[in-house]
Amino acid sequence: MLVAGFIRPRSTSADVLVTSTDSTFTPAPVAQGAAPETPEMPAPTEIVNVPQGEIAPTPLALLAGQIRDNGGGAISASSGGNSPENWNPPALEVPLARHPFDHYWFIRPVAANNRNYGLDYYAFGSNGPANDLRIHHGIDLSNPIGVEVFATGPGTVVWAGEGHINDLENITAYGNTVAILHDFGYNGRKIYTLYAHLSIILARSGQRVGSGDVIGLTGNTGLVSGPHVHYEIRLDRNSYFSVYNPELWMAPYAGTGVIAGRVAFENGDPVMDVQITLIDLASGQITHRITSYAGPGVNADPNWNENFVIADVPEGHYLARAEYGSLLWTGEVQVLAGTTNWIDMQQPAASPPTETP
Numbered sequence: 001m002l003v004a005g006f007i008r009p010r011s012t013s014a015d016v017l018v019t020s021t022d023s024t025f026t027p028a029p030v031a032q033g034a035a036p037e038t039p040e041m042p043a044p045t046e047i048v049n050v051p052q053g054e055i056a057p058t059p060l061a062l063l064a065g066q067i068r069d070n071g072g073g074a075i076s077a078s079s080g081g082n083s084p085e086n087w088n089p090p091a092l093e094v095p096l097a098r099h100p101f102d103h104y105w106f107i108r109p110v111a112a113n114n115r116n117y118g119l120d121y122y123a124f125g126s127n128g129p130a131n132d133l134r135i136h137h138g139i140d141l142s143n144p145i146g147v148e149v150f151a152t153g154p155g156t157v158v159w160a161g162e163g164h165i166n167d168l169e170n171i172t173a174y175g176n177t178v179a180i181l182h183d184f185g186y187n188g189r190k191i192y193t194l195y196a197h198l199s200i201i202l203a204r205s206g207q208r209v210g211s212g213d214v215i216g217l218t219g220n221t222g223l224v225s226g227p228h229v230h231y232e233i234r235l236d237r238n239s240y241f242s243v244y245n246p247e248l249w250m251a252p253y254a255g256t257g258v259i260a261g262r263v264a265f266e267n268g269d270p271v272m273d274v275q276i277t278l279i280d281l282a283s284g285q286i287t288h289r290i291t292s293y294a295g296p297g298v299n300a301d302p303n304w305n306e307n308f309v310i311a312d313v314p315e316g317h318y319l320a321r322a323e324y325g326s327l328l329w330t331g332e333v334q335v336l337a338g339t340t341n342w343i344d345m346q347q348p349a350a351s352p353p354t355e356t357p
């Protein structure tokens, strides 16, 4: 069933791209003549295709990412949280695991009357719409400065300070950051969550927190081009290299499910940074566009081994499609609410054309 209002703007050509640069970066070994540690900021993303006569977005709204395509292509802006446009459906109760591989154990880091979902065009594993951003190790929830950020599950704060420093790495680009070691593990593995770019930290290292406790406020500290909270899930180690897709850990909205899949060549190698188009077979409409993980550094779920995830997809029957050169992959999926719905796209349906004289 397609529920009006559940479809979120995705990276269609008509979407407005809002500047939001990830601030995280890969700490690289310092070589002679290496570039300075601070990554270059990519040029701000252009705002494109704002229809004439629509409400002019305010700069604050643009920065906050509060731009929505209301289904019909109309673009409106709001000045921040607590506007009806920001009111999202309730997320399902956690912990939620309807499939043996599911682990929707965390709430969302901001409330449902704010932007409590990740930017689709800079999803986990993405290198940005222009392929010029660092591979994203988390998801970005764009919100104005000052929105409450919640601990997404119970645990102990293991870091609260500027940047993120531990015996594994020292990353200043995160800005004000909180990291939590959760009370529960996953198959014997520790689980951490991390919240970056906060304007104010409202937790201290060693503090016990419960799910929903306010640990800080959204901000734009560190390397960012707009305020948001960068959110990560880490397994085993509290490290930049131990990240997994938060959308496989964060309970979906009521009435929606999560699609995970893998686009791979015949030899099993993942196809990197390929666009996946999702089509609702009831309406024939494209509902989502996303790219597969763009390279190494981000981890696939130990059980699913996915290289793309689409969160909060309304129940229904969908076709996914990916093209790479002359190769074409398609897969159908029936999306059930409250669970992961797998699309297998591991075999291209078309082969490269044979050479003709």
Ligand SMILES: [Zn+2]
Residues within 6 Å of the ligand: 021, 022, 023, 024, 136, 138, 139, 140, 229, 230, 231
């Ligand atoms: Zn980010």
